[in-house]
Amino acid sequence: MSRVLSGIKPTGKLTLGNYLGSFRNFHNYQAENETFIFVADLHALTLPIEPDYLNSNIYDIIAYYLASGLDPEKTVLFKQSDIYEVSVLDTILINYIYMGELSRMIQYKEKVKELNNAKIGVGIFTYPVLMACDIFLYDSDIVPVGEDQRQHVELAHDIARRFNARYKGEYIKLPHTALPKAGKRIMNLVDPSRKMSKSDDSAISKGVIYLEDNEKTIRKKIMSAVTDSDTKVIYDPTNKPGISNLINIYCAFKNVEVSEVEKRFEGANYGTFKKAVADAVLEELIPFKEKFNTYRQNKALLDQIFKDGASKARKIADKVLDRIMKVVGLR
Ligand code: AQP
Secondary structure, three states: OOEEEEEEOOOOOOEHHHHHHOHHHHHHHOOOOEEEEEEOOHHHHHOOOOHHHHHHHHHHHHHHHHHOOOOOOOEEEEEHHHOOHHHHHHHHHHHHOOHHHHHOOHHHHHHHHHHOOOOOOHHHHHHHHHHHHHHHOOOOOEEEOOHHHHHHHHHHHHHHHHHHHHHOOOOOOOOEEEOOOOOOOOEOOOOOOOEOOOOOOOOOHHHOOEOOOOHHHHHHHHHOOOOOOOOOOOOOOOOOHHHHHHHHHHHHHHOOOHHHHHHHOOOOOHHHHHHHHHHHHHHHHHHHHHHHHHHHHOHHHHHHHHHHHHHHHHHHHHHHHHHHHHHHOOO
16 A cells, blocks of 8 residues: 655646646545645745635635545545644755755746746745655655656655665655646646646736636637647647647546547547537536535535644654654754
């Protein structure tokens, strides 16, 4: 039995990218593994965010988890900030990683570029260390994430190896990334050279499908997706990034291979294909959103789930932290 851990930061309204790249698949792990899924709320503070907005996003995410089929009886569902052990571990492990390594993180470099020399908090630089601590604290083996987070999990793996070598033992479990079969990197629909993100700025937010968008908006966004001057539904991410992105979305929802999509839509025009993509997305999202609404309205239930989850998570976190504190000489 493996330990599986993953989370999402409540920095904004969740997107189709978050859905396909991460939590849509989480429930598949819970039958045969020990699953730990959390809301990474401390990570959301790395960029300025309004308190009410952050708080509302936290509850959205737990309601989305439940709507996707995660069962609190089978999966430990919790909020990162409830686990104080993670901050202690972060303070320890930040000394086992080099500035150069953090500077090379793609996500850090992209955020710095976007912020365009605005004031950048230290937290955004050290973010991968806190993420590594989230992973280590539960002795996680598998970390299911989208492609953009793969580098951070690999860095966590390197930190664990270095720590174990330094203290000559298997004190930190080596984590491994698990990427979804389809949908590991969904691109923005108006600028398919960029990843679809919840914090995309307003200039390209028309290309972001938010899970809270209504049916009409989702359809409109897909029908207006930027494509190319060709007419063939063929997968070619370099020359046809827009159509290739839509093919990825279709594959993920319909659970089919790219070659099957090309065959199915041979001779069809882009309009016909886009309509089929929108139908596939909505067929799954409409009932999913109904479930979400039911959970979201029950704040007492969500609070209880957070409370129970924190108590289960802390029991394990406490043991792992104790082990690491002893190894380094703090206990
Ligand atoms: N476009 C995407 N395609 C596939 N997977 C994606 N993920 C994010 N965007 C896509 C996956 O969603 C999970 C949640 O990640 P996160 O909230 O920790 O932060 P992120 O990766 O930085 O996601 P965003 O939406 O881009 O957030 P912001 O805008 O705040 O930076 C991860 O598993 C991620 O891979």
